[in-house]
Amino acid sequence: MVPSRSTLSVSSSTSTSEPLAARLAGIEPFRVMEILAAARGLQAQGRDIIHLEVGEPDFPTPEPIVEAGMAALRAGQTHYTPALGLPELRRAIATYYADRYGVALSEGRVAVTPGASGGLLLAMAALFNPEDEVLMADPGYPCNRHFARLLGVRPRSLPVGPECRFQLTAESVAKGWTKRTRGVLVANPGNPAGTAISMEELQGILAVVQQHDGWLIVDEIYHELVYGATLPSAAGLGDRVIVISSFSKYFLMTGWRLGWMVAPDAVMPALDKLAQNLFLSPATISQHAALTALGKETRGLLDACRDELGQRRDLLVPALTQLGFHVPVTPDGAFYVYARLPERVSLDSTAFCRDLLDKAGVAITPGADFGDFQAGRHVRFAYTTDLERIQEAVERIRRYMD
Amino acid sequence: MVPSRSTLSVSSSTSTSEPLAARLAGIEPFRVMEILAAARGLQAQGRDIIHLEVGEPDFPTPEPIVEAGMAALRAGQTHYTPALGLPELRRAIATYYADRYGVALSEGRVAVTPGASGGLLLAMAALFNPEDEVLMADPGYPCNRHFARLLGVRPRSLPVGPECRFQLTAESVAKGWTKRTRGVLVANPGNPAGTAISMEELQGILAVVQQHDGWLIVDEIYHELVYGATLPSAAGLGDRVIVISSFSKYFLMTGWRLGWMVAPDAVMPALDKLAQNLFLSPATISQHAALTALGKETRGLLDACRDELGQRRDLLVPALTQLGFHVPVTPDGAFYVYARLPERVSLDSTAFCRDLLDKAGVAITPGADFGDFQAGRHVRFAYTTDLERIQEAVERIRRYMD
Numbered sequence: 001m002v003p004s005r006s007t008l009s010v011s012s013s014t015s016t017s018e019p020l021a022a023r024l025a026g027i028e029p030f031r032v033m034e035i036l037a038a039a040r041g042l043q044a045q046g047r048d049i050i051h052l053e054v055g056e057p058d059f060p061t062p063e064p065i066v067e068a069g070m071a072a073l074r075a076g077q078t079h080y081t082p083a084l085g086l087p088e089l090r091r092a093i094a095t096y097y098a099d100r101y102g103v104a105l106s107e108g109r110v111a112v113t114p115g116a117s118g119g120l121l122l123a124m125a126a127l128f129n130p131e132d133e134v135l136m137a138d139p140g141y142p143c144n145r146h147f148a149r150l151l152g153v154r155p156r157s158l159p160v161g162p163e164c165r166f167q168l169t170a171e172s173v174a175k176g177w178t179k180r181t182r183g184v185l186v187a188n189p190g191n192p193a194g195t196a197i198s199m200e201e202l203q204g205i206l207a208v209v210q211q212h213d214g215w216l217i218v219d220e221i222y223h224e225l226v227y228g229a230t231l232p233s234a235a236g237l238g239d240r241v242i243v244i245s246s247f248s249k250y251f252l253m254t255g256w257r258l259g260w261m262v263a264p265d266a267v268m269p270a271l272d273k274l275a276q277n278l279f280l281s282p283a284t285i286s287q288h289a290a291l292t293a294l295g296k297e298t299r300g301l302l303d304a305c306r307d308e309l310g311q312r313r314d315l316l317v318p319a320l321t322q323l324g325f326h327v328p329v330t331p332d333g334a335f336y337v338y339a340r341l342p343e344r345v346s347l348d349s350t351a352f353c354r355d356l357l358d359k360a361g362v363a364i365t366p367g368a369d370f371g372d373f374q375a376g377r378h379v380r381f382a383y384t385t386d387l388e389r390i391q392e393a394v395e396r397i398r399r400y401m402d
Numbered sequence: 403m404v405p406s407r408s409t410l411s412v413s414s415s416t417s418t419s420e421p422l423a424a425r426l427a428g429i430e431p432f433r434v435m436e437i438l439a440a441a442r443g444l445q446a447q448g449r450d451i452i453h454l455e456v457g458e459p460d461f462p463t464p465e466p467i468v469e470a471g472m473a474a475l476r477a478g479q480t481h482y483t484p485a486l487g488l489p490e491l492r493r494a495i496a497t498y499y500a501d502r503y504g505v506a507l508s509e510g511r512v513a514v515t516p517g518a519s520g521g522l523l524l525a526m527a528a529l530f531n532p533e534d535e536v537l538m539a540d541p542g543y544p545c546n547r548h549f550a551r552l553l554g555v556r557p558r559s560l561p562v563g564p565e566c567r568f569q570l571t572a573e574s575v576a577k578g579w580t581k582r583t584r585g586v587l588v589a590n591p592g593n594p595a596g597t598a599i600s601m602e603e604l605q606g607i608l609a610v611v612q613q614h615d616g617w618l619i620v621d622e623i624y625h626e627l628v629y630g631a632t633l634p635s636a637a638g639l640g641d642r643v644i645v646i647s648s649f650s651k652y653f654l655m656t657g658w659r660l661g662w663m664v665a666p667d668a669v670m671p672a673l674d675k676l677a678q679n680l681f682l683s684p685a686t687i688s689q690h691a692a693l694t695a696l697g698k699e700t701r702g703l704l705d706a707c708r709d710e711l712g713q714r715r716d717l718l719v720p721a722l723t724q725l726g727f728h729v730p731v732t733p734d735g736a737f738y739v740y741a742r743l744p745e746r747v748s749l750d751s752t753a754f755c756r757d758l759l760d761k762a763g764v765a766i767t768p769g770a771d772f773g774d775f776q777a778g779r780h781v782r783f784a785y786t787t788d789l790e791r792i793q794e795a796v797e798r799i800r801r802y803m804d
Contacts, residue, residue, distance in 0.1 A: 019584075019615060020672050021531050023553075029675040033485070054482075061480040069687065070472045078463040078657045080456075083435070114516055114659065117681055129423050130532065130554055146679040151425075152532055152554055182421075213421060255480045255686030257516065257659075270422050273431040277548040279519055283685045284657030285471065 072288030085112025103236035116246035116259035138371030159373035162328035166193035170204030187219035194331025224250035226333030227310035256286035474690030487514025505638035518648035518661035540773030561775035564730035568595035572606030589621035596733025626652035628735030629712035
């Protein structure tokens with residue numbers, strides 16, 4: 001039995017002779033992954049590359065969480081859990097909202113998901129029909145548009161810039177709402193600009209949503225990575241709000257693939273049957289480790305990593321400004337700087353990123369990954385490497401620009 | 403900030419006052435989960451319940467695989483991997499096909515997925531448009547219809563009974579193909595009947611598929627759980643076949659949520675960009691453990707568990723027959739018996755399952771979980787508990803029926 005060895009060289013964005021689904025034309029690959037692949041290619045040739053492209057903290061998972069994962073394995077915790085997660089984890093997440101945000105919620109409103117990715121899929125599948133529109137910011141997290149398109153839902157991107165801190169506002173949502181619009185998706189703080197939305201603005205957006213009998217999805221995966229302030233959570237904002245969150249970023253558990261959502265009671269049965277069918281259950285070892293991640297003994301370790309991210313921001317933003325990049329709004333959190341290219345750079349941002357990687361060995365992400373609006377003039381720096389390497393990256397960029 | 407505390411009691415199958423997505427009407431909850439919940443409720447009251455409902459092996463993950471998971475944790479393997487999986491795992495899976503099935507394939511054709519569930523979603527998303535039809539067996543694995551409906555794809559169920567060993571055939575596929583049909587999904591061996599499809603029949607089905615320029619998806623998650631024979635894999639059948647497989651069943655890694663697929667080269671870029679967007683990557687610890695699962699040192703342990711499943715089948719099938727159940731085709735593998743209720747049972751199968759659980763403390767699954775065709779007269783027994791408990795279950799059913 002000889003396998004097929006088609007030698008077709010297929011570009012992932014163009015159609016092929018194979019009759020694949022039409023939705024693929026609307027789903028772009030992550031450009032950052034191409035940058036990453038190119039960067040690794042150069043490393044394989046012996047080049048020293050500084051990675052400021054990937055949206056993943058460089059810190060390893062803290063020891064107590066790792067130990068909890070090992071203990072779960074030792075205890076034989078290798079079977080399926082309920083589709084919406086271990087009851088004790090759902091309870092611990094509910095308690096976390098009470099302790100951290102003063103939001104009282106029943107564990108029945110918490111769903112544990114395979115990453116925030118799983119939560120975004122469940123939310124969109126539960127709430128929106130094909131041809132419905134969902135409003136989202138451009139620039140924004142690219143997968144959001146693709147979750148929508150997978151389901152035949154139309155992502156409607158609203159351009160956002162410095163004047164609105166790279167976030168949707170009640171005003172832009174009200175103006176952007178059409179007959180087809182059924183919901184709004186915001187990230188607080190956002191990617192790629194790291195800016196937060198005030199509770200007042202969020203409530204204003206929600207008022208518009210409620211007026212239209214729609215839904216508000218609030219992605220809070222970077223919520224605990226805000227420096228020097230505690231953002232209030234949208235989990236307390238009522239029965240038209242779904243909050244998406246994750247153990248990946250603040251809790252430093254990316255590869256464990258675990259997130260959660262907080263949804264209104266009325267949506268939970270839909271989430272449950274969707275999760276039963278689409279995922280069966282989230283990863284069991286990760287769920288046991290997450291119980292420890294939420295515990296008080298890890299908070300000091302996690303906060304220390306968050307504080308180091310804040311130091312990196314405080315190094316990087318002024319250094320980029322000095323190099324002629326324009327960072328109109330200081331990021332409140334996450335680990336990203338979205339910067340406008342210096343005027344004297346004539347290349348578009350995709351070509352600039354390629355050239356910078358090639359000539360200076362610094363990997364960053366072009367604006368095109370996050371949307372269309374002024375994408376050709378913007379790049380994202382992810383400060384997911386240590387201060388010394390960030391300093392070195394700045395030096396390399398300085399030499400490259402000279 | 404007081405959270406919403408809606409007290410709406412929402413049935414998961416009826417519409418609600420909340421404007422949820424219409425697709426939910428076509429997505430049923432797993433009935434087996436309701437049986438499981440009822441069974442656990444009785445256990446909480448102190449009743450002794452024998453579980454023959456859940457499609458999960460009772461064996462824990464073998465020690466060497468657990469050790470490999472712990473070693474990965476110890477080594478700090480907690481970051482994202484590439485979206486289609488660790489290159490060394492993709493290579494090991496390709497090697498497994500060469501060693502086990504004599505099928506030579508490049509690692510580039512292997513995608514590691516978050517469970518077979520992830521593979522089924524990727525395959526349907528890559529291949530089928532809304533309104534396209536996919537042919538599948540009724541009875542069959544219920545989530546298959548729901549993956550299709552999530553995407554607006556139409557599952558077209560073809561009734562299968564003992565005369566075709568509860569499987570699609572070239573003839574039924576040729577007859578069932580309509581203008582809208584774009585593909586066929588088979589499971590080999592199948593759920594709920596555990597029957598295998600011969601390579602000759604599979605090639606016949608493929609010939610029909612190719613004639614219509616369509617796609618054949620072959621779910622081989624129970625493939626290594628065939629007793630006393632090695633089924634040839636469909637992975638060697640060419641450029642219109644996608645094989646879905648899993649570390650859950652034979653490799654006893656359910657809670658680790660890891661599967662894989664083998665697809666034609668021309669489909670891989672589509673799978674890659676879908677996986678990047680929908681999943682980011684499969685669970686990292688699980689991927690490292692899976693490398694050991696595929697190793698030669700675990701095969702003896704895994705084969706011993708498979709052989710015990712075979713002994714359970716050899717106990718259960720004759721015992722059920724003696725009780726008046728009709729098992730027209732002996733299952734070749736998996737861990738299921740799909741049985742017709744004895745004539746003297748007047749209840750429909752859903753009521754029978756409820757009554758049997760309540761009165762005899764034996765949990766089994768009604769046919770309605772697997773489709774419509776003669777579902778009211780069939781039940782599924784999952785022999786996922788040890789021989790002694792299966793014997794006890796048989797005695798309880800005997801007393802219940804008397």
